[in-house]
Amino acid sequence: MAQAITLSSALNDLSTARTRGYRDSNEIVRKGLFVLEQKNGLQQLGDNVWDFLEQLAIAALDIGQLDLADDCIHRLDEQFPKSMRVEKLRGMRIEAQDLGLALQFYEQALEKDEANVDLWKRLISVLRQQNKIERCIAELDSFLDTFYSDIEGWLELADIYASQNLYTRSQQALSHVLLLAPQNPFHALRFAETAYSANDVPLALRYFLRTIELTTDDESGASSVGVARRAWFGVRLCTKHLLSNPGAVSESNTPPMKKENLESLDILAAERLTAAYSSTQAKTSVPGRTEVLKWLSS
Amino acid sequence: MAGDSLYLDPQIRDWVLFPITLVMILVGVLRHNIVQLIASSPKKLSRAATREQRALLRAQILRSTAKSSPIPPSYYDSHTDELTAAFKAGNYLSKPVELDQDGKPIAPNPTSMLTDPAAMEGMMGGMKNQAVMMIPQMIIMGWINFFFQGFVLIKLPFPLTLGFKSMMQRGIETPDMDVRWVSSLSWFFLNWFGLNGLYRVLLGNDNSAVNQQDLASSPFAGAAAPAMGQPQDYNKLFTAESENLQLAQGVYHWVGEDIDTRILRRYGKLAA
Numbered sequence: 401m402a403q404a405i406t407l408s409s410a411l412n413d414l415s416t417a418r419t420r421g422y423r424d425s426n427e428i429v430r431k432g433l434f435v436l437e438q439k440n441g442l443q444q445l446g447d448n449v450w451d452f453l454e455q456l457a458i459a460a461l462d463i464g465q466l467d468l469a470d471d472c473i474h475r476l477d478e479q480f481p482k483s484m485r486v487e488k489l490r491g492m493r494i495e496a497q498d499l500g501l502a503l504q505f506y507e508q509a510l511e512k513d514e515a516n517v518d519l520w521k522r523l524i525s526v527l528r529q530q531n532k533i534e535r536c537i538a539e540l541d542s543f544l545d546t547f548y549s550d551i552e553g554w555l556e557l558a559d560i561y562a563s564q565n566l567y568t569r570s571q572q573a574l575s576h577v578l579l580l581a582p583q584n585p586f587h588a589l590r591f592a593e594t595a596y597s598a599n600d601v602p603l604a605l606r607y608f609l610r611t612i613e614l615t616t617d618d619e620s621g622a623s624s625v626g627v628a629r630r631a632w633f634g635v636r637l638c639t640k641h642l643l644s645n646p647g648a649v650s651e652s653n654t655p656p657m658k659k660e661n662l663e664s665l666d667i668l669a670a671e672r673l674t675a676a677y678s679s680t681q682a683k684t685s686v687p688g689r690t691e692v693l694k695w696l697s698s
Numbered sequence: 699m700a701g702d703s704l705y706l707d708p709q710i711r712d713w714v715l716f717p718i719t720l721v722m723i724l725v726g727v728l729r730h731n732i733v734q735l736i737a738s739s740p741k742k743l744s745r746a747a748t749r750e751q752r753a754l755l756r757a758q759i760l761r762s763t764a765k766s767s768p769i770p771p772s773y774y775d776s777h778t779d780e781l782t783a784a785f786k787a788g789n790y791l792s793k794p795v796e797l798d799q800d801g802k803p804i805a806p807n808p809t810s811m812l813t814d815p816a817a818m819e820g821m822m823g824g825m826k827n828q829a830v831m832m833i834p835q836m837i838i839m840g841w842i843n844f845f846f847q848g849f850v851l852i853k854l855p856f857p858l859t860l861g862f863k864s865m866m867q868r869g870i871e872t873p874d875m876d877v878r879w880v881s882s883l884s885w886f887f888l889n890w891f892g893l894n895g896l897y898r899v900l901l902g903n904d905n906s907a908v909n910q911q912d913l914a915s916s917p918f919a920g921a922a923a924p925a926m927g928q929p930q931d932y933n934k935l936f937t938a939e940s941e942n943l944q945l946a947q948g949v950y951h952w953v954g955e956d957i958d959t960r961i962l963r964r965y966g967k968l969a970a
Contacts, residue, residue, distance in 0.1 A: 515748045546749040548756040575773045579759055582768040582953075603770060606954035609961045610768075652772045654954075661958045664967045672965075 410434050411444060418455050425462035432456035433468070450476060457489050461496050469493055484509075488518045495522070499530050517547060524556070533560065544576075551580050555587075558594070567598035568651065585614035585627050592634055595652075602654040605638035609665075624672050632672045636696070639666035670696045704879065706850065714882065715851045718842060722889045723896065725834045730901050732830050737823070746792035750932050753790035757781050757939045764946040766953045774950055778943050785936040785943075792932075839886060843869075846882040854878045 410431040417428055432452070435441040442449050457472035473493060476486045487509050495502040506523040510516065520543050527536035537560060544553050554577045561570035574591045581587055592607030608631045617628035624632055639662050642648055646656070657665075674696055677689055743751070760777055767774055784790055848870055858866065858877040867875065869883040880888070962968035 513742050515743050515745045542745075546745055546752065548752060549759070572773070575769045575777070578768040579763055579777075582763060588768075603954075606770075606957050609957045610954055612961060613957065613964070652770050654770060657958045661962060661968075664962050665958060668962065668965055668967055 405431060405434055407435065407438050407441060407444065411441075414452060414455065415448065418451060423462070425459040428455060428459035429463060429465060429468065432459065450479060454485065454489065458492065461492055464496070466493070466496060469496070484513060484516050484519065488522060491519065491522055495526060495529075499526055502526050503530070515546065517550070521553070524553075528556075528560065533564065536560065548576075549580055551577055554580070558590070562594060562597075567594050570594050571598060571600075583614065585611045585631075588614055589627055589631055589634075592631070596634065596638065598651065599649075600651050600654070601638050601641050601648050602650040602656055603652050605635060605642065605657070605665075606654060608632075608634035608638060624676055629673070629676055632669045632676075635665060636669035636673065639663075639669060704850070704853075704875075706853070710849065710851060714846055714849055715885070718838075718846075718851075718882065718885060719889060721838060722886070722893060723900075725838065726893060726897050727900065729830055729834060730897070733827055736826050736830070741819075744792070750790055750792040753785075753932075754935060754939055757785070757943055761942055761946040764950045767950055768953055770954060771950070771952055774952070775947070778947055782940040782943050785940040788933060788936070790932070790936060835890065839883075842882050842886050849882040850879045851882050851885050852880045854880060 414428065414431055414435070416422075417424060422428075432455070435445075435452070436456075438444075442452075445452050453472045453476050457469045457476070460466070460469040460472065469489075470493065473486065473489050476483075476489065480486050491502055491505050491509065494505050503523065503526050506519055506526065509519050510523065513519070520539075524536055524539050524543060527539060537557070540553060540557050540560070544550060544557065547553065554573050558570045558573035558577065561567070561573060571591065571594050574587065574594055577587045578591060588607050588611040592604045592611060595601075595607060596604035611631040612624075612628050612635070615626070615628040615631075617624045642656070642662055643659075643666060646659075648656075650656075674693065677686065677692055677696075683689070760774075760781065764774075769777070788794065850870065854866070856878070860877060862877050865887075866877055866884050867879065867881045868887070870881045959968060
């Protein structure tokens with residue numbers, strides 16, 4: 401950014417990043433250093449100063465500025481000597497250099513407070529980084545059995561299973577995510593795509609449609625955007641597959657749709673996608689546009 | 699009116715009305731700080747205990763979404779079966795159920811909480827808070843009663859009916875004084891109940907100077923509420939929940955059931 405940052409704008413951006421959980425570590429470190437350099441920067445933060453230091457420490461670790469992270473953690477440690485949150489930061493500092501040591505550190509810390517969510521999650525994440533998938537899944541299972549409502553945890557489990565090509569298991573984990581956040585179209589889309597990968601096309605089609613239902617994509621909008629457009633691609637893939645193989649198997653015993661509905665959906669999806677790729681802007685700038693249109697008219 | 703002829707010495711305002719108010723505010727702030735000092739840090743739960751506490755939530759989430767469930771039938775049924783079996787087998791209990799000679803589970807003894815040190819600690823915490831709440835109020839009340847008994851402190855700017863006489867003129871036994879005059883002891887009570895808003899501004903929303911707590915709860919009333927850490931019979935709760943789950947299975951309806959017609963209608967491809 402060319403424009404100069406002011407103290408108030410920096411503080412404002414940092415606090416937004418804190419509440420929304422952005423991971424824009426370069427920016428956070430740049431603005432955080434700016435705040436630290438100001439004479440009254442830390443005083444302006446008031447009680448938020450500790451949250452700010454935690455944020456800065458994590459961002460600094462993220463981009464490898466270990467000195468800065470050390471400084472932040474040291475300050476926090478002086479203020480909160482017994483805090484488990486600082487303990488976690490210290491663990492992350494070790495993680496930045498030695499995963500094996502970090503694993504030991506987390507294991508010891510969990511012995512003191514065995515139901516600590518943050519430390520437990522870090523432990524699981526270290527296991528995954530070390531590629532100890534089996535133990536990682538075991539820990540994550542027992543974590544989710546205790547803290548069922550942790551959506552991040554379920555998504556991680558689904559991701560791990562998907563990375564091992566265990567799509568049915570991944571779907572199972574995602575079904576918990578759907579229960580916990582039924583309103584989120586991204587989760588529905590992910591479930592649909594996982595079902596498609598697991599070759600359960602009838603189920604995938606229903607969840608692609610569900611994704612569209614959850615978005616604000618409707619007739620009045622000229623073309624579908626974002627998650628809805630991706631879901632329309634999925635719908636089209638599924639309808640084509642189902643129309644050519646009427647007896648497609650469904651592991652989840654999902655009932656097949658009526659043939660005329662499938663045909664209408666096929667046409668509808670093609671319409672929506674063609675509209676999306678026919679705007680004047682798309683005509684000039686979208687790579688692969690002709691291929692998409694060819695596929696749509698097939 | 700007789701009341702209008704009453705003339706209050708401005709010294710009463712300066713040396714009685716303001717001091718009482720100020721002292722009550724300061725005591726509230728002090729109390730907030732003392733409660734924070736003596737508050738014991740929340741006890742760390744073991745994994746098993748946390749798991750036990752949160753298992754019900756799991757069933758409730760599944761159950762409450764049943765009417766338009768986001769997950770397909772095969773998944774719903776397997777979740778239900780798994781949870782029901784786990785509840786019935788007591789997999790989520792942190793301590794195994796004790797059985798009596800007939801093989802029936804023994805309900806935990808309610809008086810056992812009086813001997814259980816963990817429960818005692820929770821109750822002591824409540825009593826400590828209680829003491830910090832009550833003692834200063836009693837001292838202030840004694841102070842007002844001793845020095846300012848029978849003082850008339852202030853005249854309300856609006857008229858009141860006679861029914862308010864006992865509230866506004868506590869400590870002054872006159873049958874025919876205007877109800878608008880407030881006695882010292884009544885001023886104390888008005889402050890006691892009325893300063894909550896001010897504390898909220900001064901100390902934030904979850905401050906411990908607000909009196910509601912000491913009105914609403916004796917230490918035992920607090921201990922009776924499940925949140926206060928009274929041992930719950932989770933086994934009973936789990937059995938009930940497994941029945942609820944089976945009931946919910948009856949109203950289950952998959953949201954993806956007729957999704958094709960819904961979408962086609964939304965885009966005008968199907969007559970509504």
